Amino acid sequence: MSKLYKEEEMLWLSDIQHYCFCPRQWYLMTVEQIWEDNHLTIEGSLLHERVHQPEQSERRGNVVTLRSVPLASYKLGLCGFSDAIELHPSSADTGPAFVHPKYPGRWEAIPVEYKRGRPKRHNADKLQLCGQALCLEESYGINIPKGYIFYGETKRREEVPFSPELRAELIETAQKMHQAFESKTPIPAIHSSRCRSCSLLNQCIPKANLFGSASSYLEAHKLFML
Ligand code: SF4
Structure with a gap:
């Protein structure tokens, strides 16, 4: 992976979710700029609004929590x-460590992501979190072995080890997203059970998947996009 974006x-790192849920949903949102809220996206936005409060950091005992930290990886092309x-005191006296101007010392950085719902069978949440870790690793020259995802429905947080396999899957996913974004070739719909919970069901029209692009289907049928 030699290219720097x-x-x-x-x-967007957050688009990994959409791409993993359905590449076509991601394509419609990112390339065709189509967006429609449903109760799932609204609940998710509200949860993130609560997380992204004005206060950017706090310290409780030995743990510092930084919020809304901007992230970027020029290798992955994600931000x-x-x-x-979370910053925990580093157990090593030497070697790379996270440093922060407001909180002197050597820290281990642990990304934490908040999600509505419960742990899923697919890897979308883990890939997004892993993307955050790789951004931090690239920016600070550190190694981040794990992170956590807090699920609103179970009110528990799950540990996510950033294994070589998860990292490889993230790199491959980012490459596919960039290839699709650059080619601007509409990704065809594949009708499946996930369509029932998709916020773009009405815009995608998955049973018309031969058309690939929702806008071309609507144009062909003289329909209007509301
Ligand atoms: S309706 Fe189905 S195929 Fe279309 S974007 Fe949503 S999940 Fe993907």
Whole structure:
């Protein structure tokens, strides 16, 4: 992975979720700029609004929590914001460590992501979190072995080890997203059970998947996009 992306080529870390849920949903949102809220996206936005409060950091005992930290990886071509990064005192006296101007010392950085719902069978949440870790690793020259995802429904947080396999899957996913974004070739719909919970069901029209692009289907049928 030798290419370094420019700032104008960056894609959002949060879009990994959409791409993993359905590449076509991601394509419609990112390339065709179509967006429609449903109760799932609204609940998710409210949860993130609560996380992204004005206060940017706090210290409780030995743990510092940073919020809304901007993140970028020029190797992956991904950027975004962290929900939270916890800083724990580093156990090593030497070697790379996270440093912060407001909180002197050597720290281990642990990204924490907040999600509505419960742990899922697919890797989307883990890939997004891993993306945050790789951004931090690239920016600070550190190694981050794990992170946490807090799920609103279970009110528990799950530990996510950043294994070589998860890192490889993230790199491959980022490359596919960039290839699709650059080619601007519509990703065809594949009708499946996930369509029922998709906020773009009405815009995508998955049963018309031969058309690939929702806008071309609507144009062909003289329909209007509301
Ligand atoms: S309706 Fe189905 S195929 Fe279309 S974007 Fe949503 S999940 Fe993907």
